[in-house]
Amino acid sequence: xxxxxxxxxxxxxxxxxxxxxxxxxxxxxxxxxxxxxxxxxxxxxxxxxxxxxxxxxxxxxxxxxxxxxxxxxxxxxxxxxxxxxxxxxxxxxxxxxxxxxxxxxxxxxxxxxxxxxxxxxxxxxxxxxxxxxxxxxxxxxxxxxxxxxxxxxxxxxxxxxxxxxxxxxxxxxxxxxxxxxxxxxxxxxxxxxxxxxxxxxxxxxxxxxxxxxxxxxxxxxxxxxxxxxxxxxxxxxxxxxxxxxxxxxxxxxxxxxxxxxxxxxxxxxxxxxxxxxxxxxxxxxxxxxxxxxxxxxxxxxxxxxxxxxxxxxxxxxxxxxxxxxxxxxxxxxxxxxxxxxxxxxxxxxxxxxxxxxxxxxxxxxxxxxxxxxxxxxxxxxxxxxxxxxxxxxxxxxxxxxxxxxxxxxxxxxxxxxxxxxxxxxxxxxxxxxxxxxxxxxxxxxxxxx
Numbered sequence: 455x456x457x458x459x460x461x462x463x464x465x466x467x468x469x470x471x472x473x474x475x476x477x478x479x480x481x482x483x484x485x486x487x488x489x490x491x492x493x494x495x496x497x498x499x500x501x502x503x504x505x506x507x508x509x510x511x512x513x514x515x516x517x518x519x520x521x522x523x524x525x526x527x528x529x530x531x532x533x534x535x536x537x538x539x540x541x542x543x544x545x546x547x548x549x550x551x552x553x554x555x556x557x558x559x560x561x562x563x564x565x566x567x568x569x570x571x572x573x574x575x576x577x578x579x580x581x582x583x584x585x586x587x588x589x590x591x592x593x594x595x596x597x598x599x600x601x602x603x604x605x606x607x608x609x610x611x612x613x614x615x616x617x618x619x620x621x622x623x624x625x626x627x628x629x630x631x632x633x634x635x636x637x638x639x640x641x642x643x644x645x646x647x648x649x650x651x652x653x654x655x656x657x658x659x660x661x662x663x664x665x666x667x668x669x670x671x672x673x674x675x676x677x678x679x680x681x682x683x684x685x686x687x688x689x690x691x692x693x694x695x696x697x698x699x700x701x702x703x704x705x706x707x708x709x710x711x712x713x714x715x716x717x718x719x720x721x722x723x724x725x726x727x728x729x730x731x732x733x734x735x736x737x738x739x740x741x742x743x744x745x746x747x748x749x750x751x752x753x754x755x756x757x758x759x760x761x762x763x764x765x766x767x768x769x770x771x772x773x774x775x776x777x778x779x780x781x782x783x784x785x786x787x788x789x790x791x792x793x794x795x796x797x798x799x800x801x802x803x804x805x806x807x808x809x810x811x812x813x814x815x816x817x818x819x820x821x822x823x824x825x826x827x828x829x830x831x832x833x834x835x836x837x838x839x840x841x842x843x844x845x846x847x848x849x850x851x852x853x854x855x856x857x858x859x860x861x862x863x864x865x866x867x868x869x870x871x872x873x874x875x876x877x878x879x880x881x882x883x884x885x886x887x888x889x890x891x892x893x894x895x896x897x898x899x900x901x902x903x
Contacts, residue, residue, distance in 0.1 A: 493705070494532075495690045496677075498561040498569070499549045501533035505689050505705070506698070512549045519543055537561040537569045555696055562690065564676040565654035572673050575696040579649035579673075582642050582665075584658055585630035586612055587679040587841035588651040594688055594704050594842060594876045595697045602645045605633045611804060615879045634661020643667055650674040655772075680752040680840045681774065684708075688842060704876055708845040711868060712759050715852045718859050719760065725791040725855060728764040728826075729753045731775060731837065732817045733798045740779070742820060745796070747774020752839030753796050756848055760855055761792065773840070783824050792833060792855060792899075793826040800836040810834075811893040818896060830899050834891055846872035850889050857900040865889070 493505045501511040515533050517523045518541045525533055525541045533541060535548035551558050552574065560574040582603035583589045589608045592598055593616070601621055608616055609623040622641050625633035630653035632638065642650070642665045650662045654676040665672040675694070677687040685705050692701020729745040736742075745751040748758050748765040751774025757763045769776040778787070795817050805813075814834045821827045833854055838844065850865040870883040881887070891898055 499535040750774035
């Protein structure tokens with residue numbers, strides 16, 4: 455989860471762990487794919503809806519087979535490991551296969567609500583990623599060296615974060631669907647792609663299903679990549695790739711940050727926050743995009759741990775956003791302590807400090823005379839919150855919002871941990887990162903910190 459004024463970083467080119475995650479399964483969310491707890495691994499065989507597939511699941515299903523307990527399909531749908539509608543010894547055998555890491559086929563509940571079959575484990579695959587969020591997931595799980603095809607956003611905009619020599623570029627920087635147009639499909643077939651980490655949209659799915667290599671359709675993973683879904687998606691993929699330790703390490707990193715900021719803010723008065731997305735062509739737009747799907751939209755999901763985030767699901771799109779007229783911010787919307795601006799199509803690693811400052815000063819003019827503007831509550835950031843890296847900037851956000859409670863050093867340390875452990879980039883955050891507005895035309899909350 456990331457926030458306030460993100461890092462612009464100049465970069466030089468990043469067995470189940472038996473540690474229970476700290477009690478997050480009771481956190482509510484709005485994603486229909488997470489109806490069994492926010493940490494649920496959505497692979498059939500995860501009988502008890504936790505973050506693992508292990509002996510607990512095996513014993514639970516064995517007891518159902520032995521008639522020592524009964525199966526409640528509505529509460530424990532993933533107990534049906536072979537997805538045939540009943541609990542039998544075959545389900546016990548399938549769970550044992552997963553635990554033993556033996557090759558075979560497994561089922562998982564994909565983003566579209568389908569019970570999808572996929573190869574297991576996903577080792578030595580030739581991988582294609584359809585956008586930058588999917589590249590992040592592959593890097594977290596230590597699979598970047600297996601990527602053979604990548605969307606142009608990865609190769610062009612994030613090329614200094616991901617080494618792309620020898621990787622075939624497909625699509626455009628503005629569309630994941632273009633990765634699987636006729637040219638993209640042809641490129642994937644030529645590269646022998648047998649696994650696609652896909653942006654879960656219908657258009658992308660249609661294209662992925664056309665990737666046939668040696669008469670076999672490529673496996674594809676369709677899981678949501680932002681908001682409350684980011685952690686369970688990585689945990690699910692961790693099992694698929696036999697990289698549970700890396701996945702659990704990522705989850706612990708995220709939850710440790712959440713716990714740290716929440717504990718420091720406990721009992722303190724929190725700020726009222728609204729999140730907007732600002733576009734390069736904002737001057738030609740009659741409206742402003744407001745992000746309000748807490749749990750769905752990444753920035754809102756991060757900020758909910760730091761303040762009272764505007765949360766209105768009426769009229770939002772799939773990504774948790776809706777359009778508001780500019781005048782709304784001077785009327786009904788003139789009540790927020792902080793207006794957090796996410797810059798669309800701006801990557802954290804390629805924007806210069808001067809350009810960041812210039813964009814910030816341009817964008818805040820749209821909110822002139824609002825409560826937030828008049829009280830130093832304008833904060834800006836490149837838009838990296840639609841992916842798994844959103845957690846990496848959480849401490850920066852905390853510092854920028856509450857500089858009396860959090861320090862810049864804490865923020866730098868957590869971002870450094872992200873780069874060191876979950877990316878393929880080599881970055882010295884204190885030396886190379888530029889993470890917030892540093893100009894003198896507007897005084898931010900953290901200006902005197």
